Amino acid sequence: MKPLNTLAAVMCLLSITSVQASPAVDTLLADYRQQGVTDFNAEAGRQLWNREFKSEAGKTRSCATCHSDDPRRVGKHAKTGKAIEPMAPSVNPKRLSDEKQIRKWFSRNCKWTLGRECTAQEQGDVLLYLQGL
Numbered sequence: 001m002k003p004l005n006t007l008a009a010v011m012c013l014l015s016i017t018s019v020q021a022s023p024a025v026d027t028l029l030a031d032y033r034q035q036g037v038t039d040f041n042a043e044a045g046r047q048l049w050n051r052e053f054k055s056e057a058g059k060t061r062s063c064a065t066c067h068s069d070d071p072r073r074v075g076k077h078a079k080t081g082k083a084i085e086p087m088a089p090s091v092n093p094k095r096l097s098d099e100k101q102i103r104k105w106f107s108r109n110c111k112w113t114l115g116r117e118c119t120a121q122e123q124g125d126v127l128l129y130l131q132g133l
Contacts (some may be wrong), residue, residue, distance in 0.1 A: 022089065024099040032120035040121075045129025048122055053114050061113045063126070072133055077113035096131060104129050 029040065050069055052060040066073040066084055072091045075084035086092045103128060110118035118126070 015073060021098045022131065024102060025131055026094050027099050027123055028102060030129060033125045035120045037121050037124055040124040042132050044123065045122075045125035045127070048126055049129060055083045055115065063109070063113060065113070071130055087130055090133050096127065098103040102127070 032040075049063040049067075049071070052062045054060055061078070066078050067087050071087035073086055075087075076082070077084055087095050089095045089097070095127075106118055106123050109121075110116065
């Protein structure tokens with residue numbers, strides 16, 4: 001590939017990435033890096049999203065339990081049955097747009113699903129996964 005063509009391809013990819021980027025996610029990822037995380041992995045985020053955990057009561061849970069195995073679809077709250085709007089910002093532009101909300105829901109949902117707080121690595125991986133959908 002000629003240097004000019006390579007530059008054009010890189011610029012095109014950067015413009016696509018910036019359209020999907022979220023300032024809130026960028027801030028959180030920078031915070032996680034300051035905590036020592038060096039690389040985030042969308043595939044690890046996808047795996048965590050679908051991984052089942054046992055609650056103290058012996059029930060299995062995953063992120064997909066409420067948010068569906070495809071975060072581009074509407075989910076359903078496990079306890080109330082209430083609809084949960086899609087998590088993928090490609091379908092729901094409000095998602096991943098508010099840093100405070102992201103932190104709040106990670107805290108709440110990680111405790112309910114995993115039985116503990118999510119690590120900075122796990123949060124970054126899930127954010128990268130969701131942002132890439």
